[in-house]
Amino acid sequence: MNIEDVKNICVIGAGNMGHQIALCCALAGYKVTCTDISQEMLDKAEAFAKSYLPERVAKGKLTQEMADGALTNLQFIPSLEEAAGEADYVIEAAVEKMEIKRKLFADLDRIAPPQAILATNSSYIVSSQIADATKRPAKICNMHFFNPALVMKLVEVVQGPHTSEETAQVTMDLCAKLGKIAVLLKKEIYGFLVNRILSALAQEALFLADMGIATPQEIDIAVTNALGHPMGPFRLMDLTGIDLAYYSAMERYQTSRDPKDKPSPLVVEKYVKGEWGKKTKKGYYTYD
Numbered sequence: 001m002n003i004e005d006v007k008n009i010c011v012i013g014a015g016n017m018g019h020q021i022a023l024c025c026a027l028a029g030y031k032v033t034c035t036d037i038s039q040e041m042l043d044k045a046e047a048f049a050k051s052y053l054p055e056r057v058a059k060g061k062l063t064q065e066m067a068d069g070a071l072t073n074l075q076f077i078p079s080l081e082e083a084a085g086e087a088d089y090v091i092e093a094a095v096e097k098m099e100i101k102r103k104l105f106a107d108l109d110r111i112a113p114p115q116a117i118l119a120t121n122s123s124y125i126v127s128s129q130i131a132d133a134t135k136r137p138a139k140i141c142n143m144h145f146f147n148p149a150l151v152m153k154l155v156e157v158v159q160g161p162h163t164s165e166e167t168a169q170v171t172m173d174l175c176a177k178l179g180k181i182a183v184l185l186k187k188e189i190y191g192f193l194v195n196r197i198l199s200a201l202a203q204e205a206l207f208l209a210d211m212g213i214a215t216p217q218e219i220d221i222a223v224t225n226a227l228g229h230p231m232g233p234f235r236l237m238d239l240t241g242i243d244l245a246y247y248s249a250m251e252r253y254q255t256s257r258d259p260k261d262k263p264s265p266l267v268v269e270k271y272v273k274g275e276w277g278k279k280t281k282k283g284y285y286t287y288d
């Protein structure tokens with residue numbers, strides 16, 4: 001298989017990441033099916049595409065023809081069977097829970113054509129923890145986008161010991177077709193590059209807030225103005241989802257059993273209250 005064989009892309013999950021990954025692929029000219037177990041999420045994703053594309057045209061960032069093409073290319077389909085049945089490349093962007101991902105990959109292995117590559121957009125989980133749920137481990141890899149996926153240029157591609165050279169190459173080529181800058185990791189590590197670096201920063205920021213040394217807002221002011229980051233760690237957590245911060249810390253703790261990997265008290269408090277950031281309109285900040 002080479003990149004020219006990729007015509008149909010299926011994106012699993014219409015949430016924070018999935019809806020924008022699907023749109024990236026549609027804008028690059030691929031036929032895209034986006035699926036989710038929640039009809040509400042699919043409706044929201046479709047509404048986003050229908051408002052985002054005309055906005056880009058009005059801003060002069062897209063031609064009308066490109067916007068129309070992307071909308072024609074993009075379908076929102078509730079049935080996994082229908083969405084993945086003819087896919088050449090599948091990008092899974094479902095919730096960050098190992099068992100859900102393993103079950104999804106087992107289903108995808110049954111549904112997607114045998115030549116299809118199945119990639120996970122997991123934020124932390126390496127694909128070798130998922131590949132053995134399928135009978136095509138050579139065609140499994142990580143393809144990790146950043147939020148907001150329409151804007152952020154980087155994609156991390158991780159080639160596990162089971163991933164073939166061909167799968168890694170097609171994935172790198174796909175990143176280029178999407179206009180992304182890709183880094184290829186040939187050794188698996190939990191959290192890859194960026195989220196490991198980011199979580200070191202977030203862990204310290206949470207420690208300072210948990211200790212009452214400064215508020216999340218003060219820490220964000222310090223980081224943005226001293227380090228030049230476009231967002232401080234708390235506003236960024238609101239963007240990526242405090243639920244994701246909670247799940248990933250739990251996943252990490254369950255593997256390591258190291259108390260320092262447990263989610264911070266502030267993350268637990270926000271998670272339990274359902275204040276998960278921008279997606280729930282309240283996190284460390286409130287949103288209209």
Ligand code: 3HC
Pocket residue numbers: 059061122123124145146147148150151152195198230231236240244
């Ligand atoms: N969706 C799509 N496009 C968006 C967007 C969104 N949610 N938010 C902003 N944009 C676009 C705008 O349309 C604008 O595009 P244009 O310049 O082509 O017209 C551009 O981004 C700049 O937007 P704004 O001027 O409104 O706002 P900012 O300049 O403040 O930029 C930001 C917003 C791009 C989100 C910027 O604050 C930023 O880069 N923040 C850091 C994001 C980051 O670190 N992401 C990585 C998170 S880690 C991760 O995702 C890992 C995962 O595993 C959790």
